[in-house]
Amino acid sequence: MALGLITTGASGHAEEVSIGVYSGRHYNTDQKLYQQFTAKTGIQVKLLEAKDDSLIERLRQEGTNTAADVLVLVDAARLERASSLDLLQPARSAALLRSVPLNLRDSKGRWVGLTRRVRVVLVNPALVKAASIRTYGDLANPALKGKLCLRDRKSVYNQSLVASQMILRGDAQAQRWVKAMTANVSQPYFSSDIPLIRALASGQCGVGLVNTYYLARLLNGESGAADRALARKLQVVFPNPAHVNISGAGITRHAKNPQAALKLIEFLASPVGGKGYAEANHEYPLKGYGDDPILKGMGHFKADGLSAEQLGSRNRAAVKLMEANGWL
Ligand SMILES: [Fe+2]
Structure with missing residues (x-):
């Protein structure tokens, strides 16, 4: 799949904060959520979508020069791989502890699940x-x-x-x-x-x-x-x-703006952001079964x-x- 770079807002102000997101997810509705986040926080999101494994490889090669603050991956094994390669850094967040069930996050805080x-x-x-x-x-x-x-x-x-x-x-x-x-x-x-x-x-x-x-x-x-x-x-x-498997996210090891990165992850894991993230791809939210009528029909x-x-x-x-x- 081709790399696509999308920015959520117009830039130009020197004081504007922006974060880079590398995402293995590729659903149009994800972009709407990032725009919502920008509207709420003023933090711009520069999104690069590509296949999970190529994003992991890219992060490795970019090292300290990476433009990514947040890495979004699909599947627990890939999140584990990214953290074992030391591509993610631990985050402490009371909001994430509340939003993400214990079994759906890394015990060292390097990534959290966002959808099931x-x-x-x-x-x-x-x-x-x-x-x-x-x-x-x-x-x-x-x-x-x-x-x-x-x-x-x-x-x-x-x-x-x-x-x-x-x-x-x-x-x-x-x-x-x-x-x-x-x-x-x-x-x-x-x-x-x-x-x-x-x-x-x-x-x-x-x-x-x-x-x-x-x-x-x-x-x-x-x-x-x-x-x-x-x-x-x-x-x-x-x-x-x-x-049950997950898609999830973590803050990159060399994030330029880890605090803004954490804000985005907290938003995506929150009941509001999480609902949109799950429904984008007919997935289940972190808790419960969600409101997707098609999934509901499956029982x-x-x-x-x-x-x-x-x-x-x-x-x-x-x-x-x-x-x-x-x-x-
Ligand atoms: Fe898939």
Whole structure:
């Protein structure tokens, strides 16, 4: 994806404060939120959007010269990676302690979650009974042989899901699960969630794993009537407990304006800012289920309660386990 630089307000006044935001999110409505923040605080936001991993690399290379004060990334494992590379600095903030649940922030204060995303089982009821699946473990059932569509091992979403199962069930059981589940896969593996949803709806397979916001986008007609009709054929199963991941942000190690950066993060984590940030991409806010009518239609889930930090710390082990057990 091309880099896009957007500024929230007209500059010109010498006393104006501005901050640089590098963001792995890319939703038009995010920009409206940054504009709201500028209107409220007078702090201008210079936004650079690019893929998460290239932003991490860019920050590393820029070192002390970086224009970024805030780094926004998608997925716990990436936030952990950025902090382990010493690209983020700790912040102390009573507002963040109030807004962000303990398990959705770094214990050292280097990043906080801003939205929650849930990876669910999606079923084509013409091929697989939704009632036959209650947990991620059920995807290993040999009755699903040839009926399972999966995104590939490179997907950080799948890596975090596997990390969650390693933490909850232990490595040995998680390994057996991945091995049996990958034996059910209808190949080829997918490189993104949207084509996987289309494959499910067209009957290429009967069951798959996706983040709810991808289905929500299709149900909302964001990619046209044909996709909406496909999405309507599918049924969401929230595994119990459900794997919850985050998008989140931290102040960069070499921020020129860390106080203004903290103000932006506090705004995005607040109930008002957080609502807009979540709804931009049909994600769940930090607390509760939010007001997105499409998500509401999917029902409620019980989160597994794991910490995002734990997910990040098991990322490498998860990738190894996937690699050794047939997840292409
Ligand atoms: Fe995504």
